Amino acid sequence: MTTTSTPRPADALRDGDSAYQAPPSAAARKVGGLAGWVDDRTGAAKPVGYLMKKVFPDHWSFMLGEIAMYSMIICLITGTFLTFWYVPSAGLTVYDGSYVPLRGVEMSEAYASTLHISFDIKGGLMIRQIHHWAALMFTVAVVVHMFRVFFTGAFRKPREINWVIGSVLALLSIIEGFAGYSLPDDLLSGTGIRAMAGFVQTAPVIGSYLVYGIFGGPFPGEMIIPRLYSVHILLLPAILVGLFTVHIALVALQKHTQFPGPGRTNDNVVGYPVMPVYAAKAGGFFFIVFGVLALISALVQINPIWGYGPYDPSPVTAGSQPDWYMGFADGALRLLPGWLEFNLWGEYTLSLNIALGALVLLPLVYIVLGAYPFVERFVTKDEREHHLLDRPRNNPVRTGIGMAGITAYTVFMFAAGNDIMAIKLGLSINDITWFFRIGLFVLPPIVFWVTKRTCLALQRRDREQVLHGRESGTIIRTPDGRFFERHEAELPEDQWILVQHEAVRPFEIAATADEHGVARPAARSDRVRSAMSRFYFADAVNPVTPAELAAAHHHGHEAEAIEGPTPAGEIESSSRDDALARRLE
Amino acid sequence: MNEQDHETTGTEVARQDGHGGAVRLDEGHVVGAGGVPERFANPGLPAHIPRMADLDEAAAKRAEKQVATLFGISMLATLAFLVLYFVIDVNQTVFIPGVGVTSASNAALGVTLALSLLGIGLGAVHWAKTLMPDEEVVEDRHPMRAGDAERAEAVRVMTQEGGKSQIGRRPLIKYTLGGAMGLFALPIVLQVAGSLGEMPRKSLSLTWWNGGPSGPGEIPTFRPLRLMKDPENLPIKASDVTIGSVFHVMPQGLLPDPVTHEGGAEHLLEEKAKAAVLLMRLDPEQIKSQKERDWGYQGIVAYSKICTHVGCPVGLYEQQTHHLLCPCHQSTFDVTQDCKVIFGPAKRPLPQLKITVDDEGYLVSAQPFDEAVGPSFWERNS
Ligand code: HEM
Ligand code: FES
Numbered sequence: 002m003t004t005t006s007t008p009r010p011a012d013a014l015r016d017g018d019s020a021y022q023a024p025p026s027a028a029a030r031k032v033g034g035l036a037g038w039v040d041d042r043t044g045a046a047k048p049v050g051y052l053m054k055k056v057f058p059d060h061w062s063f064m065l066g067e068i069a070m071y072s073m074i075i076c077l078i079t080g081t082f083l084t085f086w087y088v089p090s091a092g093l094t095v096y097d098g099s100y101v102p103l104r105g106v107e108m109s110e111a112y113a114s115t116l117h118i119s120f121d122i123k124g125g126l127m128i129r130q131i132h133h134w135a136a137l138m139f140t141v142a143v144v145v146h147m148f149r150v151f152f153t154g155a156f157r158k159p160r161e162i163n164w165v166i167g168s169v170l171a172l173l174s175i176i177e178g179f180a181g182y183s184l185p186d187d188l189l190s191g192t193g194i195r196a197m198a199g200f201v202q203t204a205p206v207i208g209s210y211l212v213y214g215i216f217g218g219p220f221p222g223e224m225i226i227p228r229l230y231s232v233h234i235l236l237l238p239a240i241l242v243g244l245f246t247v248h249i250a251l252v253a254l255q256k257h258t259q260f261p262g263p264g265r266t267n268d269n270v271v272g273y274p275v276m277p278v279y280a281a282k283a284g285g286f287f288f289i290v291f292g293v294l295a296l297i298s299a300l301v302q303i304n305p306i307w308g309y310g311p312y313d314p315s316p317v318t319a320g321s322q323p324d325w326y327m328g329f330a331d332g333a334l335r336l337l338p339g340w341l342e343f344n345l346w347g348e349y350t351l352s353l354n355i356a357l358g359a360l361v362l363l364p365l366v367y368i369v370l371g372a373y374p375f376v377e378r379f380v381t382k383d384e385r386e387h388h389l390l391d392r393p394r395n396n397p398v399r400t401g402i403g404m405a406g407i408t409a410y411t412v413f414m415f416a417a418g419n420d421i422m423a424i425k426l427g428l429s430i431n432d433i434t435w436f437f438r439i440g441l442f443v444l445p446p447i448v449f450w451v452t453k454r455t456c457l458a459l460q461r462r463d464r465e466q467v468l469h470g471r472e473s474g475t476i477i478r479t480p481d482g483r484f485f486e487r488h489e490a491e492l493p494e495d496q497w498i499l500v501q502h503e504a505v506r507p508f509e510i511a512a513t514a515d516e517h518g519v520a521r522p523a524a525r526s527d528r529v530r531s532a533m534s535r536f537y538f539a540d541a542v543n544p545v546t547p548a549e550l551a552a553a554h555h556h557g558h559e560a561e562a563i564e565g566p567t568p569a570g571e572i573e574s575s576s577r578d579d580a581l582a583r584r585l586e
Numbered sequence: 587m588n589e590q591d592h593e594t595t596g597t598e599v600a601r602q603d604g605h606g607g608a609v610r611l612d613e614g615h616v617v618g619a620g621g622v623p624e625r626f627a628n629p630g631l632p633a634h635i636p637r638m639a640d641l642d643e644a645a646a647k648r649a650e651k652q653v654a655t656l657f658g659i660s661m662l663a664t665l666a667f668l669v670l671y672f673v674i675d676v677n678q679t680v681f682i683p684g685v686g687v688t689s690a691s692n693a694a695l696g697v698t699l700a701l702s703l704l705g706i707g708l709g710a711v712h713w714a715k716t717l718m719p720d721e722e723v724v725e726d727r728h729p730m731r732a733g734d735a736e737r738a739e740a741v742r743v744m745t746q747e748g749g750k751s752q753i754g755r756r757p758l759i760k761y762t763l764g765g766a767m768g769l770f771a772l773p774i775v776l777q778v779a780g781s782l783g784e785m786p787r788k789s790l791s792l793t794w795w796n797g798g799p800s801g802p803g804e805i806p807t808f809r810p811l812r813l814m815k816d817p818e819n820l821p822i823k824a825s826d827v828t829i830g831s832v833f834h835v836m837p838q839g840l841l842p843d844p845v846t847h848e849g850g851a852e853h854l855l856e857e858k859a860k861a862a863v864l865l866m867r868l869d870p871e872q873i874k875s876q877k878e879r880d881w882g883y884q885g886i887v888a889y890s891k892i893c894t895h896v897g898c899p900v901g902l903y904e905q906q907t908h909h910l911l912c913p914c915h916q917s918t919f920d921v922t923q924d925c926k927v928i929f930g931p932a933k934r935p936l937p938q939l940k941i942t943v944d945d946e947g948y949l950v951s952a953q954p955f956d957e958a959v960g961p962s963f964w965e966r967n968s
Binding site: 055056095099107111119121122123124126127130131159192195196198199200202203204205206208209210212213214215216217218219221222224226254255256263264265266267268269270271272273274277278281282284285286287288289290291292293295296298299300301302312313314315316319331334335336337338339340344347348349350351352359386388419420430433434459473477492494497500501545546547548549 | 617622623625626628629630631632663671676677682685688689691692693694695696697699700701702703704705706707708709710711713714715718720722723724725726727729730752779782783784785786789790801802816834836847853858859860862891894895896897898899905913914915916917927929930931932934935942960961962963964965966968
């Protein structure tokens with residue numbers, strides 16, 4: 002064996018290699034020359050060098066944002082291809098392409114051109130399918146990425162701006178998806194637009210004007226397709242790309258958060274430099290996402306518009322279902338009861354059964370989302386920067402709120418399938434609808450409670466593991482002759498994760514008294530804050546402290562003499578946190 | 587550091603005095619009075635564990651070959667794509683187990699494209715994981731906040747230097763600038779908002795059944811219109827409508843010739859979207875509403891097909907129960923009870939079209955709809 006067993010990185014010199022300085026190759030000289038040319042004129046070497054050295058922490062969940070980014074780019078690429086053949090026109094034409102069942106049928110040019118892309122352009126169907134699958138992956142990835150950010154507390158200072166930008170991106174992505182879904186002008190998507198016109202029409206006071214404005218006259222008109230087209234390929238992509246650029250620039254500027262772990266602190270970033278590791282992984286990942294989308298598109302059909310026929314406002318469309326990201330609004334429409342439509346003064350109609358689901362819910366979801374970091378900050382009044390992520394269990398109430406929100410969203414989304422469920426499960430649609438109506442109010446609190454309890458249990462288990470999990474057995478003798486067991490203050494490396502987080506307790510209003518000693522009532526905002534703080538932190542389980550570990554050890558081994566003031570005694574005398582001490586008993 | 591050091595009483599347990607303020611994790615612990623630190627110390631980065639390829643040149647060589655193979659697969663797949671693009675006819679279909687009959691060209695091009703991309707992607711990631719340095723690097727963070735001096739300077743520039751414009755001292759400029767900036771966007775907004783489309787006027791409350799085109803500004807005068815079968819565009823004799831049957835109907839003059847596509851309404855889809863009607867015949871005994879019986883003809887009744895919820899065409903007619911079901915959100919209307927809503931999110935019944943027969947025995951409208959069809963809107967009753 003000539004190979005050595007001394008650890009040596011694969012990229013380093015090996016035994017027998019001599020330190021060889023390769024002269025710059027012709028290519029390198031040329032690139033260097035070009036780079037030099039650019040740098041002479043821009044000074045780009047500095048930022049480029051800086052960026053290439055930048056460190057990114059590694060974790061599978063950090064790839065979710067990347068998937069969103071890449072599927073958006075893939076949408077941009079394939080969408081641009083589609084524009085070469087797609088005709089954004091509601092003008093009527095008689096189809097004579099190669100899809101036989103529709104020959105001779107009168108249809109819009111938009112629909113005819115989408116058929117043309119699917120049946121007469123080589124690879125056109127593939128591009129369409131990749132575009133649609135990428136759009137679906139984009140919207141899913143955005144949402145899952147958002148979950149990651151939420152549950153790990155990555156939205157805390159200084160990243161609130163990026164959270165708000167992200168919420169806007171999430172909203173725009175589904176509007177972008179809806180606009181694109183409508184472009185082929187088939188019966189299914191046309192029915193979606195019909196419903197959209199219906200929502201807009203119910204807007205109080207200005208509804209009919211709004212809908213005539215959007216459609217350029219009576220529904221459907223000839224304007225909606227070209228207008229949706231410019232929204233879909235110009236307006237929203239420009240805003241999406243613009244906001245996304247700010248989003249990612251802020252990530253670079255603020256540096257990515259990292260999960261806690263040995264050596265990872267709030268003041269550092271531990272990970273791989275862009276050049277070469279991160280560049281290879283992230284760059285490679287783009288190709289993987291693209292490849293997976295191509296594979297899905299090759300094998301799984303999406304939106305076979307030729308099966309639906311051209312849009313016509315009168316024929317039946319059984320079981321019409323929007324793309325998943327619109328499902329929750331559709332579900333809300335199914336749950337809202339008809340009695341929410343009111344007749345005001347016998348003259349005016351206020352359709353809250355529609356407006357609440359279609360016009361209020363959508364913005365509301367995103368406003369609540371965007372506002373969350375500010376609510377939490379109001380409760381914690383935490384001014385510090387947070388670059389270490391929370392493990393979801395270490396903030397049980399936040400995790401519970403998130404799960405409750407997801408539950409409500411899911412109830413809405415499943416409600417959009419009440420008809421399919423009724424058929425598949427052989428149940429009455431009435432029962433299913435009532436199940437969802439009640440579930441909407443009952444399930445989120447239950448899920449909140451279960452999640453919170455689960456988190457607290459996990460935290461307790463973490464404590465157990467630290468307190469009783471392992472003993473080092475190493476006795477250390479201090480210079481002045483005292484002994485203690487090593488694990489009092491030191492912890493095996495793999496248990497650091499269980500104790501790294503900060504202890505929390507609810508905010509209490511400091512008793513204030515005026516000069517006569519009469520207690521002054523606390524400010525209203527303080528009272529609200531303290532109530533919310535109790536909601537968040539009243540039953541917090543805090544991490545084991547070295548003193549507790551020592552005490553646990555002490556209690557467990559009475560025979561072992563530990564000299565000096567016992568740590569447990571110190572805790573009891575401490576006014577700071579007797580709750581912790583009580584837990585020790 | 588400023589704000590960073592700021593201790594809050596919020597969520598954090600205030601640290602005991604004598605611990606010298608914040609405990610920095612990377613500085614080890616600060617020992618408190620009892621000789622036990624308040625918090626555990628961060629143990630620091632774990633030792634790097636070398637990979638196979640770091641220890642064994644043969645393993646590194648193997649990794650190199652694997653990466654090269656993946657890149658090679660990519661190249662082959664790309665070439666295959668190029669060939670298949672020309673070889674496979676765009677309309678050829680193929681049976682793929684588990685997928686079914688599908689477009690051969692789409693499947694072939696998609697799979698080769700996928701392999702070409704995945705080869706590159708998996709190769710690059712495998713390369714990074716096996717051969718590129720895997721020792722983690724530590725970079726320091728600095729607070730986002732600029733230093734106090736920079737902040738002060740920024741404020742100074744904005745106020746002092748900006749003040750040189752004298753905006754504070756010259757109110758005339760200040761207020762006229764404010765006014766001009768406040769107003770200048772109006773023309774642009776007006777251009778878009780004002781020119782988006784026609785005003786609805788009465789057109790949401792009108793349909794072709796009013797006597798003809800029902801767009802904004804057009805007030806047709808009523809004349810009885812025959813009920814025409816859609817899409818055949820043929821009139822319907824009352825005697826042809828048997829009990830239990832249902833017809834999809836448009837008003838006379840709206841539909842173009844089904845063969846030549848000639849004639850019909852100028853704004854075909856717009857008119858269809860409001861005028862579509864369902865015609866059903868029930869046993870008059872079963873009809874529970876006197877108005878419904880009066881507005882029909884011998885148990886033949888006509889109702890708007892446009893759902894009063896958000897406007898989908900009401901599709902399914904259950905002959906046994908005489909229920910009309912909307913496919914969009916499952917609003918269910920009972921035809922025996924003047925199409926009142928018996929389930930689902932819609933509030934209002936489907937509007938009924940009053941019908942009769944003409945001298946030749948064909949069904950005709952007796953009057954237009956007496957209310958707006960389709961979804962609600964603010965002024966629909968006024
Ligand atoms: C920004 C660049 C984009 C461009 C230039 C673009 C362009 C197009 C075009 C021309 C069509 C119509 C052709 C067709 O339907 O086959 C289309 C359809 C569509 N677009 Fe996009 N698009 C872009 C981004 C997006 C994004 C970000 C989404 C999703 C969030 C999206 C979702 C869709 C959907 C769902 C369809 C319907 C596809 C189908 O079933 O055929 N697009 N797009
Ligand atoms: S449109 Fe008919 S139920 Fe919603």
